Amino acid sequence: MTRNTIGVFDSGFGGLTVLRALLPLFPGSHFLYLGDTARLPYGAKSQATIARYAVESARFLEDKGCQRLVIACNTATALALPDIRDNVGVPVTGVILPGAQAARAAATGEDILVLATDATVSSHAYRDNAASLGLRAHEKACPLLVPLVEEGWIEHPVLYDVLRIYLREALHEMAEQGRVPSAVLLGCTHYPLIADPIRRVLRELDCPATVVDSAEATAAEVAAAAGPQSSLHAATFECFATDSVQKFARLGSLFLQRPIHSVNLLDLGG
Numbered sequence: 660m661t662r663n664t665i666g667v668f669d670s671g672f673g674g675l676t677v678l679r680a681l682l683p684l685f686p687g688s689h690f691l692y693l694g695d696t697a698r699l700p701y702g703a704k705s706q707a708t709i710a711r712y713a714v715e716s717a718r719f720l721e722d723k724g725c726q727r728l729v730i731a732c733n734t735a736t737a738l739a740l741p742d743i744r745d746n747v748g749v750p751v752t753g754v755i756l757p758g759a760q761a762a763r764a765a766a767t768g769e770d771i772l773v774l775a776t777d778a779t780v781s782s783h784a785y786r787d788n789a790a791s792l793g794l795r796a797h798e799k800a801c802p803l804l805v806p807l808v809e810e811g812w813i814e815h816p817v818l819y820d821v822l823r824i825y826l827r828e829a830l831h832e833m834a835e836q837g838r839v840p841s842a843v844l845l846g847c848t849h850y851p852l853i854a855d856p857i858r859r860v861l862r863e864l865d866c867p868a869t870v871v872d873s874a875e876a877t878a879a880e881v882a883a884a885a886g887p888q889s890s891l892h893a894a895t896f897e898c899f900a901t902d903s904v905q906k907f908a909r910l911g912s913l914f915l916q917r918p919i920h921s922v923n924l925l926d927l928g929g
Contacts, residue, residue, distance in 0.1 A: 662687070663687065663689070663726065663885075664723075664726055665690050665691070665725055665726065665728075665881075666692075666693065666717075666721070666725030666728045666729070667691070667728075667729045667731050668695075668713070668716045668717060668720060668729070668730055668731060669692075669694055669695070669731045669732040670694070670695050670698065670700065670701040670712075670732050671695070671699045671700075672694060672849075672907070672910050672911050673731070673732070673805075673849040674729075674731025674732055675694075676851040676852065676914055677731035677848055677878060678690060678692050678731065678896060678915060679916055680872075680875045680877070680879075681878045681881060681882075682894045682896065683894070685888050685894045686889065686892060686894055687892045687893075688894045688895075689894070689895050690894060690895070690896040691720055691723055691896070692896060692899065693716050693719065693720060693898075693900075694899070694901070695712060695716055695900075696903060696906075697901035697902035698901065700734075702778025706738045709735060709739050710738065712735075713732075713739040713742065714743055714746045714747075715927050715928070717747050718746060718747060721747045725749060726749055727749055727750050727885065728749055728751045729752050730752065733779040733784075734778045735753075736753030736754050737755060737778075737782035737784035738782060750884065752880055752881050752884065753877075755788050756880075757873065757877040758785070758844055758846060758871065758876050759789045759792055759794070759844070760792065760880070761871045761876035762789065762796075762842045762844040763794055765841075766794060766840075768839075768841045769794055770794070770797070770838045770841065771789060771794050771795070771796050771797070771840050771841065771842045771844055772796075772799060772829055772842070772844070773785040773786070773789070773796045773844045774825070774829075774843065774844070774845060774846055774847070775798060776800065776801070776802065776805065777802050779847065780798040783798065785846050795838070797829065797838065799829040799832075801847075804821065804825075804847070804853065805847065807853075808849045808850075808852050808853060809849070809910060811913060813852050813853050818853065819856060819859075819860060822860045826857075826861060826864055841869065842868055842870075843861065843866075843869070844871045844873060845857070845870065845871065845872055845873055848873070851872050851874045852913070852914065854872060858870050898919055898922045898923065899923045899925045900922050900923070900925065901924075901927055904921075904923070904924050908921070
């Protein structure tokens with residue numbers, strides 16, 4: 660039997676939180692993770708460039724034998740998902756619709772808060788997907804959170820101060836419109852690492868909203884589409900990066916929450 664091989668792609672490290680959620684759901688499978696670290700951040704690029712980068716990465720993973728692809732990058736999902744699907748012959752799952760669907764399941768009303776990067780907020784992909792499910796999404800850009808997570812300051816007082824500022828602003832903006840969120844969607848794959856601090860600050864601010872992890876939602880969606888998995892062996896993975904494999908192994912281990920012993924250096928061009 661051919662071993663089940665699944666490709667996971669991101670512009671950098673954040674998609675490793677999606678891989679972390681996928682691994683226990685696919686016993687016996689093998690994962691190939693590609694972080695296009697030489698060309699990040701994608702959010703600073705044009706839509707055409709992002710689509711070209713994402714398609715190149717998707718084709719690489721398909722050529723390596725992946726039977727299913729997970730686009731674990733909010734920017735690539737928002738701006739390049741149709742291009743990726745048009746250029747590969749395997750099923751492709753992005754992170755945005757599964758996250759919105761999980762928020763719909765968790766929300767007790769129609770209003771939700773989405774925390775994301777500037778690029779993802781500018782695309783309004785979460786707003787539009789949420790609207791298709793009968794939700795009103797208030798999108799809040801939180802540009803300082805990614806560098807704080809990558810610095811490893813996931814319990815640092817500075818992180819809590821920054822979260823208080825962003826969440827106070829977002830809740831105030833919603834309150835001015837007579838809105839209160841019943842779910843807070845983590846619209847960046849870095850943010851699952853700070854889900855607990857976000858919950859604590861929401862409690863401080865007397866906001867009882869449920870925090871929804873889009874990485875876990877995406878993994879659950881992929882597992883549901885793939886069908887039941889059964890094996891006596893744990894899933895395995897290997898990583899590819901387009902730059903600085905030592906940094907990828909060090910920082911990636913934080914996101915994956917297990918050691919990454921080696922990373923393959925990959926040249927996808929400019």
